[in-house]
Amino acid sequence: MQKDIIIIGGGIGGLMTACLLCKEGYRPTIIEQHDRIGGGLHCFKRKGIYFESGIHYISGFEDTGVLKKIFSYLGLFDKIKIKPLDNDCFDLLHIGSENLKVKMGIGKDNFIQLLSEQFPHEAHAIQCYVNAIYEICNSIPLLNLRIDSTDWYTNEEFLISVNSFIKKFIKDEQLQHVLAWNNTLYGGSKDNSPIYIHAIITKFYIEGAARFIGGGQHVADAMADMIQSHGGKIILNTEITKIEIENKKITKIIAKDNREFYADNYIANIHPALLMDLIDPNKIQKAYRTRLQNLEISYSAFILYVHFKPNTFPYLNYNYFYYKNRDLIWDAINYNLDDYPPGFVLMTLPTSENEQYAERGIITCIMRYDDFSQWENTYIEKRGDNYKVFKNQIETKLLNLVNEVFPNFNDSIENVYSASPLSIRDYLRTKNGGLYGFQKNCDNLIKTRIFPHTKITNLFLTGQNINLHGILGVPLNAILTTSVLIGDMNYLINKINQHP
Numbered sequence: 001m002q003k004d005i006i007i008i009g010g011g012i013g014g015l016m017t018a019c020l021l022c023k024e025g026y027r028p029t030i031i032e033q034h035d036r037i038g039g040g041l042h043c044f045k046r047k048g049i050y051f052e053s054g055i056h057y058i059s060g061f062e063d064t065g066v067l068k069k070i071f072s073y074l075g076l077f078d079k080i081k082i083k084p085l086d087n088d089c090f091d092l093l094h095i096g097s098e099n100l101k102v103k104m105g106i107g108k109d110n111f112i113q114l115l116s117e118q119f120p121h122e123a124h125a126i127q128c129y130v131n132a133i134y135e136i137c138n139s140i141p142l143l144n145l146r147i148d149s150t151d152w153y154t155n156e157e158f159l160i161s162v163n164s165f166i167k168k169f170i171k172d173e174q175l176q177h178v179l180a181w182n183n184t185l186y187g188g189s190k191d192n193s194p195i196y197i198h199a200i201i202t203k204f205y206i207e208g209a210a211r212f213i214g215g216g217q218h219v220a221d222a223m224a225d226m227i228q229s230h231g232g233k234i235i236l237n238t239e240i241t242k243i244e245i246e247n248k249k250i251t252k253i254i255a256k257d258n259r260e261f262y263a264d265n266y267i268a269n270i271h272p273a274l275l276m277d278l279i280d281p282n283k284i285q286k287a288y289r290t291r292l293q294n295l296e297i298s299y300s301a302f303i304l305y306v307h308f309k310p311n312t313f314p315y316l317n318y319n320y321f322y323y324k325n326r327d328l329i330w331d332a333i334n335y336n337l338d339d340y341p342p343g344f345v346l347m348t349l350p351t352s353e354n355e356q357y358a359e360r361g362i363i364t365c366i367m368r369y370d371d372f373s374q375w376e377n378t379y380i381e382k383r384g385d386n387y388k389v390f391k392n393q394i395e396t397k398l399l400n401l402v403n404e405v406f407p408n409f410n411d412s413i414e415n416v417y418s419a420s421p422l423s424i425r426d427y428l429r430t431k432n433g434g435l436y437g438f439q440k441n442c443d444n445l446i447k448t449r450i451f452p453h454t455k456i457t458n459l460f461l462t463g464q465n466i467n468l469h470g471i472l473g474v475p476l477n478a479i480l481t482t483s484v485l486i487g488d489m490n491y492l493i494n495k496i497n498q499h500p
Contacts, residue, residue: 016475085209145493288455302420372420
């Protein structure tokens with residue numbers, strides 16, 4: 001068995017794939033361009049305070065959760081610190097123009113009951129809708145760590161849009177919008193996003209919404225420790241800029257500082273479109289390259305990282321979704337820049353199991369990459385004064401809206417830092433700062449279906465562009481990639497399921 005594998009990119013996908021391979025006796029080497037491992041789990045420090053770069057909101061670690069099974073199999077679950085969100089309100093949706101506030105509850109029955117209390121005339125429809133969401137999720141084998149030869153991509157239930165699916169059950173227009181409250185977690189488009197993505201994410205958080213205590217860096221570090229304890233390596237501060245190929249096989253990869261790396265097989269945990277930029281166009285099939293480079297990218301965001309003054313802003317053990325009006329739940333990406341922002345998501349971050357006041361918070365709002373495209377050929381800390389002025393204007397607008405919803409919010413701020421779509425692009429190495437990989441389209445699901453194997457015989461893919469994004473999708477994608485390398489998915493999934 002060929003054991004030497006290089007993984008380009010030390011995000012969640014690269015780490016998880018490496019951990020799974022370690023259990024099979026491989027010695028993976030992760031090469032990461034930044035000075036710290038983790039990708040979306042990575043935390044950065046500003047004036048002594050740590051902030052999460054990407055993963056702020058999790059699930060799947062409850063007793064029956066799929067991530068608990070995977071992390072337990074890897075021997076990592078006991079190293080993870082988790083704080084469950086409020087049982088009767090893990091998400092709160094606030095529509096400003098209607099002064100409507102709706103609480104989402106943990107647990108299927110609780111979720112149905114809380115919504116039905118607010119929309120009693122739709123109680124039966126809500127139950128039918130949630131049951132249908134669960135049925136869709138139960139029919140996806142990998143999501144349930146189940147072996148099934150059925151190709152669920154061909155199921156007609158998956159070939160309709162989120163909006164069409166909701167309208168099948170719900171007649172109340174206000175409730176139709178309410179049920180789309182979380183589409184900012186997957187870059188949703190009401191007429192294009194396939195229902196399976198909405199179903200997976202909705203059920204996922206209903207089952208056990210939580211946060212990492214202190215941020216996700218400790219999870220990345222635990223994974224890195226496991227990899228190194230099995231003989232793997234992690235190389236930081238090394239950007240790969242070229243991949244050399246002969247006879248449809250990688251011969252070596254070359255870093256920006258001209259160091260060369262060799263292995264039997266290579267796994268890319270970077271955006272496939274950016275991966276194509278590292279390969280001579282003559283060395284890979286044109287149609288394959290063109291498809292990966294031209295697929296629509298999910299949208300980006302503007303993010304504020306807030307450090308609060310001591311004992312000034314309450315710790316909210318739920319996520320606060322605010323929109324100026326209900327139409328913006330679906331149409332926020334088409335905002336008028338003069339009227340930015342269309343809304344925001346506010347999350348306060350736990351530093352312990354119990355706390356009354358927040359130390360840190362993250363505020364996120366949809367933002368178009370094109371609004372920053374005039375600076376796209378610049379890099380972090382070197383974008384110029386005009387960029388700083390524009391970025392500060394956006395930051396002020398976003399803070400002012402939050403202050404309207406939470407009076408005296410601005411007075412509670414000790415320090416605030418911001419990230420534009422360019423920051424997201426450069427730190428997370430995603431095309432155009434896209435947060436959720438390729439934009440899925442219900443009219444052509446197969447077009448955006450990316451497989452772990454490529455047109456290069458010893459090059460494989462992992463990460464959020466293989467099937468599904470996020471803290472749930474990426475580990476499942478890592479199982480796919482690992483299965484391709486070891487040649488047996490049944491074997492791997494059975495091992496995970498049989499682990500005590």
